[in-house]
Amino acid sequence: MITAIIQPDKLDSVREALIDAGITRITVTRVSGHGRHQQQELYRGQAVVPNLIPKVRLDIACNDEFVKIACDAILRVARHGGGKIGDGKIFIMPLEECVRIRTGETGGTAI
């Protein structure tokens, strides 16, 4: 299971890159968060820096052979310029089981 937190403006590019690489099953959520990234907003003539910054989270369940492909695709397009603070992170976690609701099948073919 790959969890990628990316900048919202890169969502379209990342999805296109993943589809090009053959990964077409994806879940997308809006989240807020921060690492070292700070983003300025304007409010009533003042520049404010909110603590939590909008991000997009992608959850991709895939078989082991696709993990590297997916990560490479994301790394290729989710960077801003040569790479900026706030570009995001990818977490790779073991996926214990996967079940397809429609048929009830399990395992690698159910992904």
Place this chain on the structure above:
Amino acid sequence: MTNKRAITQALIALAALLALPGWARAADGATAVDTGTTAWMLTSTALVLLMVPGLAIFYGGLVRTKNVIGTMMHSFSAMALVGVLWAVCGYALSFGGNVLGGWFGWNGDYFLLRGIDETIMSSGVPEYVFAMFQGKFAIITPALIAGAFAERVRFSGYCLFIAVWSLLVYSPLCHWVWAEDGFLYQLGAIDFAGGTVVHISAGISGLMAVLYLGGRRGYPATAMQPSNLVLTLLGAGLLWVGWFGFNAGSAVESGLSTARALTVTQIAAAAGALTWILIEGLHHGKATSLGIASGILAGLVVITPAAGVVQPGGAIALGTTASVGCYLAINVKNRLGYDDSLDAFGIHGVAGMLGALLLTFFIRASWVAENGGASWTVMSQLGIQALGVVVTILYAGILTLVLVVAVDKTVGLKLDTASEMAGMDYSLHGEHAYALVNPN
């Protein structure tokens, strides 16, 4: 001796007149303020202004969440910019006397509205009210254009574009159609509340701008869902109500013609909405809320040039035809592939043209008897209407294309891809419209 007596008599008469209740100091023609008409015109002015935030809400709900503020800013900045420009010189350019061969109007007294501080017009309405009422039309027209190139223009370029457009395109068109010495007015072109001046001009200008600027990144393959159709419906409702000021207010009286305009406005909007529901139900099996909103607008736009001269039967015919025509136009757009994002041309342009031309076949007999003249025929009027439509299309279309290119090459109008991807809200305004979508 006779001179003195004449003067004394005149003074006594004047004193007697001044003693009458409801008499207001007037600059010319000794016109009294008609309080009923003025009250209605003040209300109409407010109603038409309400249409501009209504349009902002309508468009805002249709664009993606990352562009809502940017889109609404197009309408609000038109209120700010054109609001000032109109008072400074827009009213003068539109309603002054012919200059430059009738291309523009001009009247030094209208500059900064300085000469009309006490003027009451022959309709009994203070000229301030008329000027402000007309100014609302000038404000909403560029805001309509913005619907065509939604989600992909720079704010500074947009502001420059509408400022120049308002002076160079809107004011002449307004002058030709509504000023007493405007050439289309003189020819007898019927445009009660702005079918040509507002809707056709906005529609064709939007189309020209879009043909130059190109589409949104990813159009049409990428789905670009409306952020909030609830807002869009709310906006459509505000526009419908405001349109009573737009059409019925254009009667510049509080009487029979106002009643007629209000009635046909209501009926045409309803007919348009109903027709669109039926078309969608037949075509897709489901009527959509965006469809009913579009049908409402199509009906309102088509009746705009016609509100003074058609009767309810004609209103139903026009509203129905407009929905059919606009629905077809949008399907053609999808096939041709240009990105008129919010259908500025598909609805305002097409319905405006249909209204301006087809009203000819539904004019009430009493209008013909009063205004027709010996040589009037339906065909002769149709010819004049067609002339008005063609003049508007050519003038607005060509000038807008030149203007869009000029603004893009100087200040920059097309938004760069990175900013477009990030969204106008944050890129151009440093704000998030839907901060509630992200927990904070």
